[in-house]
Amino acid sequence: MSCLAISFDLDGTLVETADEIARAVNLTLVDFDLAPRPPAEIEQLIGDGLRALMIKLLARILMEQPARVEWLDTDALLARLDAHYAAVVGSTARAYPGVREALQQLRDAGLPLACVTNKEGRHAQRVLDAAGLSDLIDVLVAGDTLAHKKPHRSVLITTAQLLKVKPGALAHVGDSRTDIEAARNAGVAAWAVPYGYNGGEPVALAQPQRLFAQIADVARHVLGGCEPAHQPAGALH
Numbered sequence: 001m002s003c004l005a006i007s008f009d010l011d012g013t014l015v016e017t018a019d020e021i022a023r024a025v026n027l028t029l030v031d032f033d034l035a036p037r038p039p040a041e042i043e044q045l046i047g048d049g050l051r052a053l054m055i056k057l058l059a060r061i062l063m064e065q066p067a068r069v070e071w072l073d074t075d076a077l078l079a080r081l082d083a084h085y086a087a088v089v090g091s092t093a094r095a096y097p098g099v100r101e102a103l104q105q106l107r108d109a110g111l112p113l114a115c116v117t118n119k120e121g122r123h124a125q126r127v128l129d130a131a132g133l134s135d136l137i138d139v140l141v142a143g144d145t146l147a148h149k150k151p152h153r154s155v156l157i158t159t160a161q162l163l164k165v166k167p168g169a170l171a172h173v174g175d176s177r178t179d180i181e182a183a184r185n186a187g188v189a190a191w192a193v194p195y196g197y198n199g200g201e202p203v204a205l206a207q208p209q210r211l212f213a214q215i216a217d218v219a220r221h222v223l224g225g226c227e228p229a230h231q232p233a234g235a236l237h
């Protein structure tokens with residue numbers, strides 16, 4: 001087998017999390033006398049972590065209603081967002097169908113697995129726990145684990161180190177342009193699934209090396225013997 005380790009993005013790839021993210025965001029907006037936003041709009045801003053999502057949303061609200069935002073205590077608002085999210089995280093998050101079985105097959109075949117997310121670590125762990133996936137993930141690299149987040153090249157290079165493979169022997173599976181750029185920047189194979197959160201744009205436009213309809217297809221491909229786009233520079237076995 002030439003594909004030696006796999007890392008997976010979390011939100012929109014392994015787990016459906018948009019509902020509870022939208023809930024926390026809207027509870028926060030209402031606390032600060034701002035109108036709730038449509039969940040679909042909030043979903044389109046998922047990708048760089050919760051704080052970044054809220055800052056992008058506030059920038060949009062500022063453009064629309066400058067007078068509503070100019071007095072805002074942004075630090076207090078972000079702290080409230082964190083508290084609301086901590087209260088709801090894991091309540092509705094669910095693994096996409098077939099994810100647990102596919103990860104189990106990959107694990108059983110001896111592949112080390114990572115979860116690499118831009119979500120803050122303590123929240124990411126709760127999502128993995130609630131989705132019933134924690135025991136299948138060897139390494140969690142979250143948005144606040146390192147000095148940088150995806151798409152910085154260091155994120156997947158460090159992930160490969162933690163999984164004890166060379167970057168060329170790692171495939172990263174994600175739902176967004178950020179994931180594909182993170183993989184490219186690190187010399188890691190860039191694989192994608194089409195059903196997650198990518199700002200409303202089809203992820204195929206970011207030109208992943210492979211596009212899989214679902215995680216079960218990733219497992220089928222890998223266990224059938226994959227050819228990584230980059231020649232593995234080192235092997236686990």
Ligand SMILES: O=C(O)COP(=O)(O)O
Nearest residue numbers: 010011047048049117118
């Ligand atoms: O929480 C986010 O905004 C993004 O998280 P992800 O990197 O797992 O997609």
Ligand SMILES: [Mg+2]
Nearest residue numbers: 009011012175
């Ligand atoms: Mg994602």
